[in-house]
Amino acid sequence: MTLLLKQLFAFLRMLNSDTGTNQLASGLSLGLLLGFAPFLSLQTLLVLLIVFFFRVQLGAAFLSAFFFKFIAFLFDPLADKLGQWVLEIPSLRPLFTQMYNMPLVPLTRFNNSIVMGSMIVSLILLVPSYFVFKMLIVKYRATVVARFRETKIWKTISATKFYNWYLTYEKLYL
Amino acid sequence: MADEIKTPKKIKVRTGMIRWEAIVPVTIILLLIGIYMTLFFDANMRSLGQWGLSKVNKAEVNIGSLETSFRKLSFRLQGLEFTDRVSPERNLFQIGDIRFDMSWDAILRAKVFIEEAGVEGIKYGQLRKKPGYVLPVEPEKEDGPSLFSASAVKDKALNKLESDYSDNVFGDIAAMLQGGTSADQIKGLEDQIQAKQMIAKFQKDVEQKKLDWDQRIKALPQAAYFEDVRKRSASIKTSNFSNPQEALQNIQAADKLIKEVDAKVKDIQKTSSDAQLDFKNLDQTVKDIDQQVKADIKDLEKHFKIPKIDAKAFVMAMVSGYIAPYKSEIDKYYKMAYKYAPPNLVNKSGKDEEGYKIQPRARAEGISYEFGRQNSYPLLWVRKIKISSDLGKDPQNGNIAGQISDLTTSQILTGKPTKATLAGDFPAQQLYGFATELTFDNRTPENTLVDLVADLKSYPIANKQILKNKDVDISLLKSQGGLHAQASFVNFRDIKFAVASNFSKLETQVNSPNEVLKSIVGNVFRSLDVITADIKGDGRLPAINLSLNSNLGEALESGFRKELEARIAELRKKIETQVNETIARERQKVEAEVAKLKAQVEGEIKKIQAMADKEIKANQEKVNVAKKDTENKAQDAVKKEGQKAVDDLKKKLGF
Numbered sequence: 001m002t003l004l005l006k007q008l009f010a011f012l013r014m015l016n017s018d019t020g021t022n023q024l025a026s027g028l029s030l031g032l033l034l035g036f037a038p039f040l041s042l043q044t045l046l047v048l049l050i051v052f053f054f055r056v057q058l059g060a061a062f063l064s065a066f067f068f069k070f071i072a073f074l075f076d077p078l079a080d081k082l083g084q085w086v087l088e089i090p091s092l093r094p095l096f097t098q099m100y101n102m103p104l105v106p107l108t109r110f111n112n113s114i115v116m117g118s119m120i121v122s123l124i125l126l127v128p129s130y131f132v133f134k135m136l137i138v139k140y141r142a143t144v145v146a147r148f149r150e151t152k153i154w155k156t157i158s159a160t161k162f163y164n165w166y167l168t169y170e171k172l173y174l
Numbered sequence: 175m176a177d178e179i180k181t182p183k184k185i186k187v188r189t190g191m192i193r194w195e196a197i198v199p200v201t202i203i204l205l206l207i208g209i210y211m212t213l214f215f216d217a218n219m220r221s222l223g224q225w226g227l228s229k230v231n232k233a234e235v236n237i238g239s240l241e242t243s244f245r246k247l248s249f250r251l252q253g254l255e256f257t258d259r260v261s262p263e264r265n266l267f268q269i270g271d272i273r274f275d276m277s278w279d280a281i282l283r284a285k286v287f288i289e290e291a292g293v294e295g296i297k298y299g300q301l302r303k304k305p306g307y308v309l310p311v312e313p314e315k316e317d318g319p320s321l322f323s324a325s326a327v328k329d330k331a332l333n334k335l336e337s338d339y340s341d342n343v344f345g346d347i348a349a350m351l352q353g354g355t356s357a358d359q360i361k362g363l364e365d366q367i368q369a370k371q372m373i374a375k376f377q378k379d380v381e382q383k384k385l386d387w388d389q390r391i392k393a394l395p396q397a398a399y400f401e402d403v404r405k406r407s408a409s410i411k412t413s414n415f416s417n418p419q420e421a422l423q424n425i426q427a428a429d430k431l432i433k434e435v436d437a438k439v440k441d442i443q444k445t446s447s448d449a450q451l452d453f454k455n456l457d458q459t460v461k462d463i464d465q466q467v468k469a470d471i472k473d474l475e476k477h478f479k480i481p482k483i484d485a486k487a488f489v490m491a492m493v494s495g496y497i498a499p500y501k502s503e504i505d506k507y508y509k510m511a512y513k514y515a516p517p518n519l520v521n522k523s524g525k526d527e528e529g530y531k532i533q534p535r536a537r538a539e540g541i542s543y544e545f546g547r548q549n550s551y552p553l554l555w556v557r558k559i560k561i562s563s564d565l566g567k568d569p570q571n572g573n574i575a576g577q578i579s580d581l582t583t584s585q586i587l588t589g590k591p592t593k594a595t596l597a598g599d600f601p602a603q604q605l606y607g608f609a610t611e612l613t614f615d616n617r618t619p620e621n622t623l624v625d626l627v628a629d630l631k632s633y634p635i636a637n638k639q640i641l642k643n644k645d646v647d648i649s650l651l652k653s654q655g656g657l658h659a660q661a662s663f664v665n666f667r668d669i670k671f672a673v674a675s676n677f678s679k680l681e682t683q684v685n686s687p688n689e690v691l692k693s694i695v696g697n698v699f700r701s702l703d704v705i706t707a708d709i710k711g712d713g714r715l716p717a718i719n720l721s722l723n724s725n726l727g728e729a730l731e732s733g734f735r736k737e738l739e740a741r742i743a744e745l746r747k748k749i750e751t752q753v754n755e756t757i758a759r760e761r762q763k764v765e766a767e768v769a770k771l772k773a774q775v776e777g778e779i780k781k782i783q784a785m786a787d788k789e790i791k792a793n794q795e796k797v798n799v800a801k802k803d804t805e806n807k808a809q810d811a812v813k814k815e816g817q818k819a820v821d822d823l824k825k826k827l828g829f
Contacts, residue, residue, distance in 0.1 A: 052196050080540050087543050100545035106284035114540030 011059030015137065016145050020057060025134035027057035031064020032129050036072045036122035038115055042107035072118055079117030086116055216240050223251075231266070233257040234306030247276040257306025258299070259506075265302055270295020270563075274556070285551035291559040296574065347645075347691060347734060367474075367753055369466040373760045376459055380767050383452065387771065390445055391778045395438045400785045406431060407792060412799040421804040428797040432790055439786045446779045456768050463761065467753060474749045489707070489727035544584060552584035561596060574598030574608070591615035607631025624663040631656055635677065645686060648695065652681040670712040677705040698733045702726065 011027075014020040030047055037043045051061045072079070087096065099105045109115045148154055157163055220240040227235035238253020250273040258266040271294045280287035410428050415421040546552060559578040576596030582588050597609040610628040635653040642648075654677070661671035682699040686692040707724040 052200060053193055055191055055193050076540075084541060087541075093545070096543070097545040097547055101283060101547065101550045103279070103282040107282075109284070109542075111543045111545060112540045113543070117540075 009059070011057055011063060014057060015140070021134055021137050023055055023057040024060050024137055025130050026054075027051070027060030028064040028133040029126055029130040030056055031061040031066075032068045033122050033126055034061065034065035035068025035070075036075075036118040038109060038112075041109050041115070042104060043119070075118065075121070076114055079121065080113045081117070082120060083113030083115065083117030086120065087111065087113060211244060216242055227256070228309065231256050231259070232311075233259040233262060233266075233308045236306070247278060247281060249274055249276075255302065255306075257302065257308070259308050262305040262308050263302055265297070265300045265306075268295075268297050268300055269293060270297075274559075280551045280555075283551055284553075286554045287551050288556040289558070291556055293559060293561045294563065296561065296563045296572070347738065367470045367756055369463055369470050369753070369757050370760065372463055372466050373757055373764055376463065377760070377764050377767070379459075380456070380764060380771065383456070384767075384771050387449070387452075387775045390448075391775065391782075394442055394445060394779070394782050395786065396782070397785065399438075400789055403431065403435060403789045404792075407789070407796065410793075410796055410800075412796050413803040415800075415804060415807065418804060418808070421800060421807075425797055425800050425804075428793050428800065432793045432797070435786055435790050435793070439783070439790065442779060442783050442786060446776075446783070449775050449779060453768075453772050456772075460765065460768070463757075467757065470753050471746075471750055474753065475746065489722045489724045544587075546584060546587040548587070548589075550587060552582045552587040554581075554583045555588060556581040563598070572598055572600035572602070572605070574600070576610075585615070585617045589617070591617060604634040605630065605632070620665075622665050624661075624666075626659070626661045626663075628659040629657065633657070645688065646691060646695065647683075647685040648699075649683045650677070650680065651683050652679070653677045654679045667714050668712075669715055669718065671710070673709045675707045675709075677707075678703065680705065694733045695730070698726070698729045702729055 011024070014024060030051055033047050034044060034051075037047070050056065051058060086092070096111070100111055108119075110119065149158075217240075219242065220237045223240065224235055224237050227237075234257040236253065236255040236257075237251060238255075239251070241250045242248065250271070251269075252271050253268070254272065255268040256266040258264045271292065274288045274291035277287040277289070407428070410431070411420070411424045415424070544553070556578070557580060559581065561574070561576040561578070563572050563574045574596060575598055576594065578592065578594040580588050580590040581592050585591060592614040594612040595610070599606045599608060608630050610626070613623070613625040615623045615625070633655045635650050635655050638650045638653075640648045640650060656676045656678075657673065659671065659673045661669065663669050680699060680702065682696075684692055684696045684699065686695070702725065705724065705726045707722070707726070709720065709722055711718045711720045713719045
């Protein structure tokens, strides 16, 4: 829990800084993939490994996964229909039969209509979402953060010694 | 103070793509998981298994040891003991060893395949080291429906035989054998004859009807009225009218009189039809009294406990006592199966049994497609489970062997039905020739079939009480039993079964305070070498139609028939005579009163009707005569006028 909170604070800090745009955007878009995938599945494990071992912002990934889990739940009826339609395409049947009977692939649970529908949607959205998130982060920094820094309250706070001490602490330990 | 703060050293932050610093924590986490799986997982699973199984069994379940291996995908459970809820110092059953290895090849394909599993060391009814705890009994409604509850018997006509023959047949016979029933005893029950009270009430009703009809008939037009009509009719002229105006007035007066009498006739007719309806009701009441007399005779027969000398009644009396303990056991497992069966197999809503369909999965789970092909793994496939209990290790074990083959989630993929066979002997318990074969065929899911054949060639029976009540106590001191059972269960709803049992080498004990009863039952048992009992049943659960047949029933029937037939006939005659005598006089009286009332009312109405008809007819004739006379006169006048005109013309012309 502490680790998770630490990652969430790191996400907020990074979001309000000028660095890590790619890490944040990739974290958010991989979180989308996590949100749409079932918890116990091979693809969840793979995304978690990517998130852990590559420099992707963990807080962003978890926050995004939490948010998109709800979206995926609301999207279930449509995903079910889409998955059924794909899984029942006769020309794809030999491919699915092959996949169903080969090692590891069935662990993705692709043969379930909702999993298949959600997987298709999340894969389609993965790359565009990366660029959309990146653009939103840049815009957020340019508008919200920059404006906030111009406010009197922020200027007052940033002029205090307490804030300077915090900056020193942050540079040393965080 | 601010001057004292030194600019911190720039810490070099690695910014490559890979998060190398995550390797150590992940490795630590994996190591911790590995340590937990090695040291604590088995112990935790054992505790969890004991807790869960105890909940299902509703009594303590123990697991001796549980070993799992992630590397080998193996599972081994030893010393599984299920406490018997009824006698917790014993185990219901225990299994020495359960083991199986799963295939990595199948697991990587998200399937479970077990080539061979072993279940060994099965024992029944063994003494426990210490009595197991029994969980408190939950309210019955949570367990699901009962196969044998009173409501199931009543509502679903289950065991119709049982409800038909639940009387204490031996008690009735004992009472009958004790002595005759005197006419005085029957006379003392006169008040219980409901037909008598019914007749008394009917008499009062008839009296009331009499008064009512007197009034209604008085309200009808009487002779004085018709005399008046006649007088009014006489004053109406039918001829010699001085002018047409007078004729018209008389005809109108006659018409008015006819209409008035006609209205009275309608009243009379209404009264007549009401009378017919009332008499019909009275006739029906007389018929109801006849029915009540028959019912009273039956009630009195019950009061004097006239026994049914019927083979089925004897069989039912014997079998009910014998199978009562087994029924509660069957019910216990039926409720358990009902509670844990998936909803697509059991209709738990209790509604619409006829139109019940296999339920689809919930929408949120989606549809899982199986892209199977021949020789591929189904989701679960246990090719063989070997079951054995080796006699050599423990005499209590029994000497049984069996196997379950092709236990799977998709028989369509494996192409084979699931079969279970078990055969052997339990010499310590003197159970020989035990063999059972169970087939579960779901290759065509719309026609699922469960087929069972079971045999037990020989099993001992000692000190088994068949029937015990205040009138008779029948026990099998020693006997050898045999059993053959066959059952089929289609679509988990339609059941058909037959159980044929036989009991040989009989040593029985019959006790009864009534010596004659004791002698007859004793002789019947002595005369039989083998007792057979066949139970057949079929129907849709839980409504099963049962039929029972036994040579014991027939033997008892013929034994008692000789002794009791004459006595029963005599008592029946006494009762009939007494009932008929009690009500005969009143019945005749009331029937005579009804007949008298009918004759009186019908006669009066007929008389009044005749008078009315006569008056109408007379007046109608008068009208006709008057009309004719008027017409004739009019014609004569026309003729005279014509003749006069002709004569005048002749005069003018000088003829």
